[in-house]
Amino acid sequence: MSVIVELTIPSVEFELGRILRIEEPTQLTLETMVPLGGKPTPFVRIQNEVRETFERSVREHPSVNDIQLVDTHEDETLYALNWDPSEASLLRRILDLDAVLLGATGTADTWGLELRFPSHEALSSFQEFYLDEDIDVSIERIYNPTKPDAGPWYGMTPPQRETLAAAVEAGYYSLPRQISTQELADSFGISDQAVTERLRRGISTLVLNTLLVDEPDE
Incomplete structure (x- = not known):
């Protein structure tokens, strides 16, 4: 595990x-x-x-x-x-x-x-x-990310969690898209590239620690 x-x-x-x-x-x-x-x-x-x-x-x-x-x-x-x-x-x-x-x-x-x-x-x-x-x-x-005491964020850093949550709430992943990465960046006072990296790394970490996590031993 x-x-x-x-x-x-x-x-x-x-x-x-x-x-x-x-x-x-x-x-x-x-x-x-x-x-x-x-x-x-x-x-x-x-x-x-x-x-x-x-x-x-x-x-x-x-x-x-x-x-x-x-x-x-x-x-x-x-x-x-x-x-x-x-x-x-x-x-x-x-x-x-x-x-x-x-x-x-x-x-x-x-x-x-x-x-x-x-x-x-x-x-x-x-x-x-x-x-x-x-x-x-x-x-x-x-x-261990599969245990109850692992916390709710599955290994994501606070900036990754905050940016990913803001992107979802603002409609970045909606169809049609309701906000751009530049607009997200402006709301955080950081660059467009920094927002993109936070989203990429946050999603990668979330998937690694949830969908791709090892099955517990029987």
Whole structure:
């Protein structure tokens, strides 16, 4: 049975935190992470106001081969990071255990990750790994999305839930459509792209934790 974990880790003890160095009060978002060429490739979104210094800092890191611009929209830019993670990489271990990254945000001091592991055994293996590697991981919450105490939002972050609920209530999914993503974005004071990403990730998380959740053992 799958299990969802919310955790925090100091930026200095997290390999991406050391590579993706930012200054307060900037915050960056790890949109997704996919295995390309046998290594985890993160896709990172950041505000354009710190784009130049961010790019320069990342390119100077010895483990980074390249940082590629994927998309830019209004005040945000999405990058793909081509890097060489070590065998002891936390992200490599996460992928090896078939865990799904549901969301991640980073600041100058800490990173918060939300992960969905396929089983409690996989979670135990992950915990053994970071304890053996002496990585300072703080588990904030562990829950199974199929249990009553999992809460009503099935792993969605508050912004994802709020945006998806607002979209449904305003008729975004009605035929004909009654509101655009730009109008939704204006109501939240964010970009059209940010609304689209919230809806995409929120729906993906909702489906993963409901329709695609493992059947309980007999």
